[in-house]
Amino acid sequence: MAFTVTRRLIVAGALLTAAATAFGGLTATANAQSVEDIKGKGKLTIGMLVDFPPFGITSADGKPDGYDADVAKLMAKHMGVPVDIVPVTGPNRIPYLLTGKVDVLVASLGVTPERAKQVAFSEPYAAIEIGLLAPQKSPVKKAEDLSGKSVGVARASTQDQSLTAVAPKDARIMRFDDDASAVQALLSGQVDALGVSNVVAQQIKTMAPQANYEMKFVLKSQVQGIALRQGQDKLLGWVNGFLDTVKKNGELNAIHQKWLGTDLPAAVTASKS
Structure with a gap:
């Protein structure tokens, strides 16, 4: 038994030494x-x-x-x-x-x-940043201003959850299968505003500069x-x-x-x- 234990310790030590040698450069x-x-x-x-x-x-x-x-x-x-x-x-x-x-x-x-x-x-x-994007001329400045308005979001997204938590009860939240569908709804005028990240918002501004979209307020960072x-x-x-x-x-x-x-x-x- 003593021989077996000693042998195992020697083998384990050898393996550790080999590992240290193999990864020496990486450690440095x-x-x-x-x-x-x-x-x-x-x-x-x-x-x-x-x-x-x-x-x-x-x-x-x-x-x-x-x-x-x-x-x-x-x-x-x-x-x-x-x-x-x-x-x-x-x-x-x-x-x-x-x-x-x-x-x-x-x-x-x-x-x-x-x-x-x-x-x-x-x-x-x-x-x-997750926020609300709408045309510059839109009077919306805060969540309460969405009363009676339609807002597009990607279903079950962070923007969906964040917007649902603060939107007035009479706001109409329209949920789409993905960001692309929600963006198209905004561009076509199907919704008044869009819950979206600042990354996607910048892409929309580039796609449709004539619409003068802007982030109205931030929902989450x-x-x-x-x-x-x-x-x-x-x-x-x-x-x-x-x-x-x-x-x-x-x-x-x-x-x-x-x-x-x-x-x-x-x-x-x-x-x-």
Whole structure:
């Protein structure tokens, strides 16, 4: 029995040693905690979605582009190093960060308690807002003003739930199978207003600029943060300082105006580093 136990311990030790050797390079990468470490390797590696317009897209020449790309480039500029933007997907973006394939994520990652158990979040740099879109000439300014009016939403969506909670009883909420159908109802005049995210709202404004649509009020905000590995305290401090600077000097607002056509949401500007 003693021989068996001893042999098992030896085998287990050998396996651990092999694992440590195999992942040694990965551990060294993942332990890069500071701006100095990043400057030492010569570039800032940032993971980014490229399938979530206008935050992440692929340009005509095949390069990552969009709101997140501009934020990533600005971050590297302030750090004084080149940027290497690595395309990621929704499912693999956090694993890419945790395994050291990227230094940080600027990947439209909504800040949630569940995700905060896996990664460290910066102060917000963007936000997805759910609000009410209607023609500029519409007198609607708040939920109570929807009395007697028709509002389109995608069935069972966040905007459906948020609007249903605040709309007057005599408002007519028309539920469609998807955003595309709800948008068409607004464009065709079938509904007076539309519950929609600011991302889709910007697409509608681009599609029909002559209609002069505008967001009348916000129903809900989901802030997005730059994500880092837990324990990257020095780098997190730098990132928050960077965001504070670019919010105050207008650089981040200019990027938001470029890609979403509006100023930064209050949920972003109200946060303090």
